[in-house]
Amino acid sequence: MDEYKSVEKYLNKQKKKQVNNGSKRIENPVRSMILGFINRTLISGIFLLSVLCMIKMNPDTKKQVYQTVYGSNFSFASFQKWYQKNFGNLFPKEITKKIGNDQMVFQESFVYQKKENIENGVRVSVGQGYLMPALESGLVVFMGEKEGVGETLIIQQVNGVDAWYVGLTPKDLKLYDYVEKGSLLGEAREKTLDLYFQKEGAFVDYQDYIS
Numbered sequence: 001m002d003e004y005k006s007v008e009k010y011l012n013k014q015k016k017k018q019v020n021n022g023s024k025r026i027e028n029p030v031r032s033m034i035l036g037f038i039n040r041t042l043i044s045g046i047f048l049l050s051v052l053c054m055i056k057m058n059p060d061t062k063k064q065v066y067q068t069v070y071g072s073n074f075s076f077a078s079f080q081k082w083y084q085k086n087f088g089n090l091f092p093k094e095i096t097k098k099i100g101n102d103q104m105v106f107q108e109s110f111v112y113q114k115k116e117n118i119e120n121g122v123r124v125s126v127g128q129g130y131l132m133p134a135l136e137s138g139l140v141v142f143m144g145e146k147e148g149v150g151e152t153l154i155i156q157q158v159n160g161v162d163a164w165y166v167g168l169t170p171k172d173l174k175l176y177d178y179v180e181k182g183s184l185l186g187e188a189r190e191k192t193l194d195l196y197f198q199k200e201g202a203f204v205d206y207q208d209y210i211s
Contacts, residue, residue, distance in 0.1 A: 108133040108182055110210065112193075120203040121164070121196035122210070130188040132168055135209060136161070137181045140173055149194070153185060161209065164196035 110133055112124040126132070134155060141162070142154035153165040153173070168186035179185065197204050 110135055121194055122206040123192050123194050125192050126188050128188060128191045132185045133182045134179045134185050135163055140175055140177045143170060143175055160199060162198040166194035
């Protein structure tokens with residue numbers, strides 16, 4: 001009888017072990033998303049804490065960081081691209097992605113009828129209501145009124161150039177949003193749009209960025 005109980009106990013242990021091993025193989029997608037988010041948050045926190053410690057311990061580091069970020073036209077868009085490549089999105093794509101069979105994805109190339117030179121930029125004829133795509137991936141760094149220009153949307157592109165879009169009604173954009181090349185920026189208010197391109201604080205020839 002004792003031998004039978006020992007065998008039964010051994011078989012029950014083995015059965016439980018198999019069940020536990022099987023449950024480990026079934027990965028919960030929500031759990032993995034949460035763990036991924038926590039890991040990325042921890043990495044960001046450690047990076048920020050390291051920078052703060054360096055600044056605290058060495059006053060010269062504070063000057064260098066300030067000069068890099070505020071004094072040399074630091075490319076936040078390039079940093080965002082680097083971070084995304086090495087660590088992924090801060091928020092998992094599964095959380096932010098909209099799912100729907102009837103949902104249309106805007107992915108367009110820039111098209112216009114004619115263009116004319118204006119001071120520091122170019123004016124393009126597009127037609128009223130034209131849906132403007134992003135000319136290049138980048139970060140939204142300004143949305144508002146620019147003196148002498150009007151309502152302006154500025155994208156700090158990953159190529160180091162700030163693209164100014166004047167005459168748009170932005171669509172679902174907020175300050176510091178990251179936009180992909182070809183994604184929808186907004187709708188033209190009139191039949192023309194003004195575009196400017198700025199690098200290291202100076203306006204540059206638009207012909208290098210639109211054909």
